[in-house]
Structure formats: structure tokens, C-alpha cells
Amino acid sequence: MLEANAVDYETSIPNNVGLSSDRRVLKALEKWHPGYLSWWNEMGPEGFQDSLVYLRTAVGVEPGGWAKFDYVRMPEYRWGVLLAPKEENRLIGFGQHKGQPAWQEVPGEYRSMLQRLCVIQGDTEPASVEQQRHLGATAPSLYDMRNLFQVNVEEARHLWAMVYLLQKYFGKEGRSEAEGLLIRRSGDEDRPRMLGAFNEATPDWLSFFMFTYFTDRDGKMQLESLAQSGFDPLARTTRFMLTEEAHHMFVGESGVSRVIQRTCDAMNQAGIENPFDIDRIRALGVIDLPTIQKKANLHYSLSLDLFGSEISTNAATAFNNSLKGRYREDKIEDDHQLINATYPVLKPVNGTFKLVDEPALTALNMRLRDDYTRETDSGVRRWNRQINKNGIDFEIRLPSVSFNRSIGLFSNIDTTPEGDSLTQEEFLSRQDDWLPSVDDGAFISSLMEQVTEPGSFAGWISPPRIGIDNKTGDFEYVRLQ
Ligand code: BYC
Ligand code: FE
Ligand code: FE
Numbered sequence: 001m002l003e004a005n006a007v008d009y010e011t012s013i014p015n016n017v018g019l020s021s022d023r024r025v026l027k028a029l030e031k032w033h034p035g036y037l038s039w040w041n042e043m044g045p046e047g048f049q050d051s052l053v054y055l056r057t058a059v060g061v062e063p064g065g066w067a068k069f070d071y072v073r074m075p076e077y078r079w080g081v082l083l084a085p086k087e088e089n090r091l092i093g094f095g096q097h098k099g100q101p102a103w104q105e106v107p108g109e110y111r112s113m114l115q116r117l118c119v120i121q122g123d124t125e126p127a128s129v130e131q132q133r134h135l136g137a138t139a140p141s142l143y144d145m146r147n148l149f150q151v152n153v154e155e156a157r158h159l160w161a162m163v164y165l166l167q168k169y170f171g172k173e174g175r176s177e178a179e180g181l182l183i184r185r186s187g188d189e190d191r192p193r194m195l196g197a198f199n200e201a202t203p204d205w206l207s208f209f210m211f212t213y214f215t216d217r218d219g220k221m222q223l224e225s226l227a228q229s230g231f232d233p234l235a236r237t238t239r240f241m242l243t244e245e246a247h248h249m250f251v252g253e254s255g256v257s258r259v260i261q262r263t264c265d266a267m268n269q270a271g272i273e274n275p276f277d278i279d280r281i282r283a284l285g286v287i288d289l290p291t292i293q294k295k296a297n298l299h300y301s302l303s304l305d306l307f308g309s310e311i312s313t314n315a316a317t318a319f320n321n322s323l324k325g326r327y328r329e330d331k332i333e334d335d336h337q338l339i340n341a342t343y344p345v346l347k348p349v350n351g352t353f354k355l356v357d358e359p360a361l362t363a364l365n366m367r368l369r370d371d372y373t374r375e376t377d378s379g380v381r382r383w384n385r386q387i388n389k390n391g392i393d394f395e396i397r398l399p400s401v402s403f404n405r406s407i408g409l410f411s412n413i414d415t416t417p418e419g420d421s422l423t424q425e426e427f428l429s430r431q432d433d434w435l436p437s438v439d440d441g442a443f444i445s446s447l448m449e450q451v452t453e454p455g456s457f458a459g460w461i462s463p464p465r466i467g468i469d470n471k472t473g474d475f476e477y478v479r480l481q
Contacts, residue, residue, distance in 0.1 A: 014080030095322030122162030140458035213252030228325025
């Protein structure tokens, strides 16, 4: 008999959900497993399936001691089903069911909405692995390569997390959706992934760092909202996913910061003061700050689209039905039902933008997006302090929420990053000033060369301040085979 929350390694799928005595679900997962492995081998990190990677594996769900580090071949990674510990007598914290005991089974009337939330969440996880599958070939160091693979195996575990919920709680339809998650492909014309940003390419490592900074953070915000859910298995699943998410965003923030550091160092050594002296800076083999700004513009605007429309009845219904809460719902002081409450929504009105009070329930996507922007902005400010400390006169700025949008109130409007309206022709003629151009992409690609000597780093990025798991600088994070 296992203790509550202990992880069972006896079944082929490590878990703390009692799979060995849940034959029906264990069988469904075991049936899904070979297709999953084919997907991993076909769409996971290309060329490194036999390498030994120094990875952390989740071995428990207690804070502090949940992960164990060791060398693992990725196809042998123990992807498990882990839920945060159950809170006894947990009560629903928001919506029309506020104060009722959290549901342990899916309420029939909310079945399709809950299933859809799990499918969308589940779809993004393998999509990101697909987007990143070629990056190993150009890793700037073994340290970075290991971080990439860590993110990849954990996103794949997040797929498992959603597949478990679908198979356990959503019957035949859930099993069919679990198959669908292995069939869609990022960027595929006929069977694309569900959300826009997950069909974009991640062509180089600067994009990878921007993606893990900006897009994984949408993941965090969405998971935080689902962690409040009245459907307890979803809340517990997403709570544990959030434990892993912190590292993904660290990879992004520290990655961009190391690119910035290297650029500043190279400029200072060469005596170049003007950050816009792009040809001279690029000749040093580093990425100029204006190009870093363009990448940030792109990944921030793509990530904003992931919050859906500012005004959304889907969001209102999900909240009202106690399925998806607000960011840190349990720390907010109000009625948690939003009866009569309003929220200011930025809207295009007669050629300018105005904050207009809307019913708070329908404005929930906007609210979550605002929470996201606040958090995103604080990391950008840390990058700027670093640039400033290096004595360089440049500031990275988040573009206006109206810039380069495909979803919501601004999707039919073209603006500059400052939010000034323009015609579509003007936008098209100037977009290379604001978004990475073909030439920018080609320049960045020209720098992307694999470095595999332990402790060495490509010339466009500085080393990290500390290693993973307190390892020293020359630690062999990946043993290439
Ligand atoms: N692209 O009322 P609306 C992560 C669709 S990332 C394409 O505006 P709603 C991760 C929408 O589906 C987090 N379609 O929006 C990060 C709807 O379609 P239907 C993933 C879009 O429903 C990095 C229609 O437009 N998790 O974990 O309020 C690496 C109207 O919808 C998009 C979640 O998103 C788009 N960008 O909100 C790895 C949580 N936006 O139903 C992983 C679950 C909207 O009319 N999902 N549409 O066919 C949700 O909570 C909501 O579905 C959304 C959209 C927030 C995505
Ligand atoms: Fe994830
Ligand atoms: Fe992530």
C-alpha cells in the first residue's frame, strides 16, 4: 500500500493517482503510450534520442524534494501522472458554485466545456516540443542544450497530465481527444495545432528564449486560472504543472539576459557606443539590441493573442460555472462572483484607444492579459537595468497591445509599436523596422553553431552565472552519443 501522494514506480507510468488499482485508466494510458512514443521519436528533439541528458525527473509532489537529477536517455524519461496533494474538504472559491465542495467528478452539464479546456491546454504542450525540435543542432552550449531538453520532456509530461484527465474523466470522447493530441502538428496546413502562436516557427535560440519568456508565461497564467477550478482533479494537476513551469520561464529570462550581456560586452570592448550602429555590432558576431527588441515585439504580440478576445462570453461562462478562475483568485478580496462588477477594457474608439468599463465577467480574458503584461514588464525592466549598468543607452519596450494582433479588438487594426494607427500599406512597408525581417533571421541563423565542448559557449551568448543542480562550469550536461 502506498502512502497518500507517494509516487508509484511499479506501473510503467509513475503516478500518484493509484493507477495500479485503476485498471480501466491504466489500460487506456498503456494503449496510448506506444503512439505517444512514436510521436516523441518522430517529433521530439531531432538527433539526440540516444544521448544521455542530465535531467530532473519529478519523483514526488512535496515542495523542496520533488525532483531528482540524473543522466537519462530522453525516450526512457519517466513521464508520469502527478497531481498536487489533495486538500481535504476543499471548497470552490468562485462563480455560482462558490462555497460548495470541490467536484471530484465532472458535473454533467459542464462536461463539454471542461473537456475543451483540457484539450486546448493539452494541445499546446506537444506543439511546443514540435516547434523546438531542430534546436539541439544549434545549441550554443551543453548547458543550453540540456535546458532545452528539460523543457521538452516536461512539456511532454504536461501532455500526459491532460491525457490522464481526458481518459479518466471524459470516457470515449476523452480517449478520442487524447489520440487527436498526437495527430495534430505545429504548423501543418491540414491538421494544425489549435492556437495561433503554437503554429509559428521557433527558428533560432533567441526565439526559443523569447518563447519561453513570453509564451510559457501565458502557460503560467492559464494554468494559474485552471488551478483555481472547482473541478478538483484539474486544479491539482495544473498546480503541479506550475512547479515545473518556473524553470521554463527562467530559461527564457536568463537566456535573453545572457544574449544582452554578450552584446553589451562586445560593444564595450570594441568601443561602440551607438546601439543602432548595427553593421559594426553584427560584425562582432553578436546580436544587436534593436534586433532583440524586434524579437520581443513578435513574441509578446503572439502571446497576447493566446488570451483570446478581450470581451468573451466563453470566459464569462467558464468563470460563472466555477471552471476557470482569475489569476490568484484565492488572494483577491471581492465577492468572487463578479455580480455587478466592471473592469476597464482598452478599446479602439474613433481612431484612438479608450478604457471603457465592461461587465467584469465578460472582461476576464482582458484582466488575465493585464496580469500577464504586468509580470512580463517586470522582467523587461530587469533586462533594461542590465543594459543600463553596462553603460549603453538603449531600452527594450513592450509594444502596445494593439501592435501586430490577430485575435480580439485590435485584430483588424494596424498600429505602430507605440500604438499609433496606420494603414495596412504603411504597416507592411514598415514592418521590417518592428518585426524580425528575413535579413535579421538570416543574420541570427548565421550565428547559430553547435558548441559541444563542456564549459564552452557560442560567441553570441555569455555563460550563465550558476550551473544547473549546482554543477560547476565545465560539467558535461549532455553526453552525446
Ligand atoms: N488562436 O472567446 P474567445 C501553455 C478561439 S499556453 C486560435 O475569444 P476564449 C504552453 C477560441 O478557441 C496555455 N484560436 O476566447 C506555453 C474560440 O474558438 P471556438 C494554454 C483562438 O475561449 C508554452 C474563439 O477563438 N492553455 O500552456 O475566452 C509551451 C473565440 O474565443 C485563439 C490555455 O489556453 C488563438 N490565440 O479564450 C507549452 C487554457 N484565441 O470555441 C505550453 C485553456 C481564441 O469558437 N484555454 N481562439 O471554436 C482557454 O482558456 C481558452 O480557450 C483561451 C481562449 C484562453 C485559449
Ligand atoms: Fe507546459
Ligand atoms: Fe512550459
